[in-house]
Amino acid sequence: MRNTTTGWLLIAPTLFILFVTGLLPFLYVLVVGFFDWNTFAQNPEPQFSGVNNFRALVFDAAFLKSLWLTFKFTAFVLVSQLVIGFFLAKMLLRDMPLKGLFRTIHTLPLMIAPIAVGATWRLMTVPGLGPIPHWMQQWFDVKYILSRFPDQAFATVVAMDIWHWTPLVTLTLMAGLSNLPEEPLEQARIDGASEWRIFWDITLPFLKPVVLTTVFIRLMDALRTVDEVWMLTGGGPGAETRFIGLHIWRVVFPKTDYGYGSAMSLITLYLTIVMCWLLYVAMTGMKEKTR
Amino acid sequence: MAQKTGFLPIKTNTFDRIFISVVLFVAISLLWMRFLEPFAPLWVSTLLSVVLGQWIIRKG
Helix, strand or coil, rough: CHHHHHHHHHHEEEEEEEHHHHHHHHHHHHHHCCCEECCCCCCCCCECCCCHHHHHCCHHHHHHHHHHHHHHHHHHHHHHHHHHHHHHHHHHHCCCHHHHHHHHHHHHHHHCCCCHHHHHHHHHHHCCCCHHHHHHHHHHHCCCCCCHHHHHHHHHHHHHHHHHHHHHHHHHHHHHHHHCCHHHHHHHHHHCCCHHHHHHHHHHHHHHHHHHHHHHHHHHHHCCHHHEEEEEEEECCCCCCCCCHHHHHHHHHCCCEEHHHHHHHHHHHHHHHHHHHHHHHHHHHEEEECC | CCCCCCCEECCCCEEEEHHHHHHHHHHHHHHHHHCCCCCCHHHHHHHHHHHHHHHHHHCC
16 A cells, blocks of 8 residues: 555656646647637637537638648658668668768758758758759759749658658667567578568568557657748748648637637647557557457 | 457457547537538537447447
């Protein structure tokens, strides 16, 4: 009994911090989501509006478009980062000269703050100043103007995110790959299994927990991307790279529509949780039904 | 929490089934507001969701 009390006392500070910084703000947003609260409105006081914010949201074309763009962005970066990260992890695990140096250089983007990454990429993509528009013109005869062409802006945002976050995927996959048991791999090679067969039937099942964790982290990060994109394109041209985080920021801060912004945040959180849960159920065999 | 197998295609415990019920409640309400509210009021969807949730928690 005494041990239990001591245990609770020891974790009490952590629980308190989690409650104040995690649960309390969530509950606040949950409540505000059901209020009409705009400090610039005729009545700046919060007024209970039931599900009106959510009713408006399901018809809000700008919100639905930003959701669609966010999912498109997430799908592109997640798949690209997993594939590139896997190949880089395999490469960096091989014995080669200057392996340590390559690993260090490869990890450098992770150490840069997202806002600085956005600023750097913006400098690289400014026409007449950055090297990317110059190279695109010289090598491919392509006019590269982020503020004019939506596809270029979207592709650049995706490329920036891949550049910034693939090292994280590589590091986690390297940890997973270096802990693979040798025996099944050797047995499969002796039995004459092809590399693809070994990857699909041995490597991938052993890597599943690592891949799952990595996908979770990157999925949640990609869904709430704001600062890099804000710095690089500002959500433009038009609203073509205005992902959900940026859209919520615009509603909550410049427009001070706290109720509507909270409702958007709640829907985004809901979709994130549902996606993660579906992914978890799909990727873990432990939930399969045994009849 | 004890896991059990009901009509859901996965093994679930009570928390899982409550979670699935809440997720479905939100999804049904949002879809109802988007597509069906001109034909039937929102409380119908709430009623349906509560019945569905009960069923999932008990038999899921």
